[in-house]
Amino acid sequence: MNSSPTFGMLTVSLLGGIGLFLLGMTMLTDGLKLAAGRALERILAAWTRTRLHGLATGVLLTALVQSSTAMTVAAIGFVNAGLLSFTSALWVVFGSNLGSSVTGWLVAWIGFKMKVDAFALPFIGLGMALKLTGEGTRRGGLGMALAGFGVLFLGIDLLKEGFEGLGPQALPQLDGTLPGVILAGLLGIGLTILLQASSATLTLVLTAVAGGMMPVEVGAGVVIGANVGTTLTGILAAIGATSNARRLAAAHVLFNVVTAVVAVAVLSPLLRLIHAVGVWLTGSGDAVTQLVLFHTLFNLLGVLLMWPLSGPLVRFLLARFTTADEDAARPRYLDRNVAAVPVLALQALRHELARLGHLAMQLAREATRLNPVALPWTAPVPQADVRLGRQLQSIEQLQLQIGKFVSETSRGAMHKEVATQLPELLRIATHFDTLARVMHHVGVQGNHTPRADESPGLSLLILPGMPERAPADAAPPGTDIVACVVPVFTAAEAFFAAADPEGTQQAQGGPWLAGEARAAFEEAYQTAKASLLHAGAGGGVDVNAVYDWLSRLSDLRRAVEQGYKASQRLAALPELSGQTEGGAAQPLGYPAAGDGGASPGMESAE
Structure with missing residues (x-):
């Protein structure tokens, strides 16, 4: 009797893994925001005086809440409320793109190198204990974040099992040529729009590459598309908002599109360089590490490109999306x-x-x-x-x-x-x-x-x-x-x-x-x-x-x-x-x- 899992069971495992990952991400983000209270507002106001401060703040806070989308929407909200200037928020958003690469490193170092059950389940147990004993308090928020962290990695473990069982033939065959990379980018945009989280798309790609279902070049194309797809949430958040909020959403789109175009142009030499460095450092060209390093480097490349262009970009955007008050x-x-x-x-x-x-x-x-x-x-x-x-x-x-x-x-x-x-x-x-x-x-x-x-x-x-008071009614x-x-x-x-x-x-x-x-x-x-x-x-x-x-x-x-x-x-x-x-x-x-x-x-x- 064949005891191998059926295609239906593996599909359910994949869907469950995606669901657990998104649930864990939501719990982690919401819990940290509750635990922080108004500290996030104070941090954004105090740590964004220069563009370097804003960049570092975006990186650190995104690494903490594990969601560049949440940070972008938060920045748009703060600009909309007048708590952040447009220029300060611009570099927070650029930093959030770079900070999103931390998720990839966590997945590569913990999700694929450690036994997930060994730490995920204790995190969930401790987190829920804190949440139940501190409902509505900062302790409860911290507990929800810890539980979300554990649930997130349980989802990654389910995704690994699902992709390993499906085999390479289950996905469309794409190669590392330019048309294949562009199609992979479109796939990344679609997945990110569907899942509303570029981190979820990145995790899917890493598990697919780790399972041998997708070459590194195609995985890099999907990651590039995921970065472009994550701008949709910011665009939706800016609809009906202030002019500065709409400018910020436009800057986010421009940053990600320009970065994506440059990343596609230098994809092959950059991947060869990353592979050579990986072999030199570790003695092996680990595909997952290559992809995570590529994600980090092309986001860093985008920041370096925008550093000298930020002045003209700000002037260009300030001339757009004007309102009657600004006129x-x-x-x-x-x-x-x-x-x-x-x-x-x-x-x-x-x-x-x-x-x-x-x-x-x-x-x-x-x-x-x-x-x-x-x-x-x-x-x-x-x-x-x-x-x-x-x-x-x-x-x-x-x-x-x-x-x-x-x-x-x-x-x-x-x-x-x-x-x-x-x-x-x-x-x-x-x-x-x-x-x-x-x-x-x-x-x-x-x-x-x-x-x-x-x-x-x-x-x-x-x-x-x-006159004297009339009757009460x-x-x-x-x-x-x-x-x-x-x-x-x-x-x-x-x-x-x-x-x-x-x-x-x-x-x-x-x-x-x-x-x-x-x-x-x-x-x-x-x-x-x-x-x-x-x-x-x-x-x-x-x-x-x-x-x-x-x-x-x-x-x-x-x-x-x-x-x-x-x-x-x-x-x-x-x-x-x-x-x-x-x-x-x-x-x-x-x-x-x-x-x-x-x-x-x-x-x-x-």
Whole structure:
């Protein structure tokens, strides 16, 4: 009776091996992320200051979590959240490709040189003991990682058995010629897309080469394809993400494709060199070691290729995938040709300053609407923090460009009328920048403030002059304290619309309307402040809640004052008449209060 395993049994063994490997990889990655807590975020922020630091971080973290795909997706997520710059994340991703070769070395040294059961089963037992006794803690995460490490190598052992039983005839016959290598590369891309893990494809190839089912040249082609196929996960993670996240995914694709093309071009001489070195060092040309060394060297070759090309690559990608916010950060009126003619430079600066003011007022209105401007107060807006952050970044970048342009213009000879207006323009830009930063904070606070149904304690406030509380089923809890501040935010929104330098109200007496809107805001602010203080002193409401709202209203008032100063100073700028006397001295006679935008009070806003 033939006791050899049937083809069906071997196929089941292969599928089970793949499944165990992927399960172990998932457990290892998830467990380490749980055990690390927020340490991964801190490491990425602290260890990526230079491209060499970023490269080393990518290598080490990928070697730790055993998944270049997970590291790439994590880097895209951190860029999307603004925790990593594009350039820093770029080298983390390049390092993750190099770090993925550690998996191959583990498989070659442990999976094929040791009895797997001797260490895999103790790892699983110890890991599950830690997980069960520390569910939801870092100890539990470490236990899951240890168990995953053991399961991963059990999967490799099953794969070895399956490939050894199938024999070379079970796979398509491919040779080491260029068409054969290209077909092998396509096979590697398909396997990686199917398995969603280049490490799984690499392990399959190593076990196939070890079992004599695949020549080293074909295995190298599959490994090259696996590196290209792993970019799909990053592309999917970047869909709908920020511009920098999409640029990072594009850089990942470019890196892997360029590396793959170069690796195919030098495949034969590189494999001959690796074989000669292996024979010289060990006395034998072990096919598995050759393939692992090839995987490491061609990823290292990709890093070396990208080192001098990273600057042009970054500039190329920064010009792509732009968003409206990033376009807003680019000066529309300023360039070197204009800077050469001081009078034209001054006109261009005024136009750009009006754009800066419009962007600041736009941010301020959006931030105001995240606070209570009507009842009932609307629910928090998803991703509002991210959008406000992008708008603030655009404003700060544009202000930086304006400052550089002023410096460039001031170096040349210019008329006195132009020279005296440049400091005033910088002062106005500072007011707009301060307004934007303060309102960004107000908007984020508003979006994260619990609503009425989440803070029933706020409903205890009954304000002077307001009707007595209706029955509980007639008004939602928390309405009173919110109703107190609604007029202030409504008045602020009206002011920001009136003070917008590019708003529709500018043609209808903008400075006068802004003054009226500011006076209306001040009246609403003083009324709400008195009511909140009265309620806090009377003990009818949580004093901490009163303090929080008073602090936010104070920030809002400061922003209104900065906007008022900017709009009045901008409106008071004289026309360029080519004369030094008369109107040129008037705007500089404006009170200098508020320089730097630090004073929140009314007395500094005259």
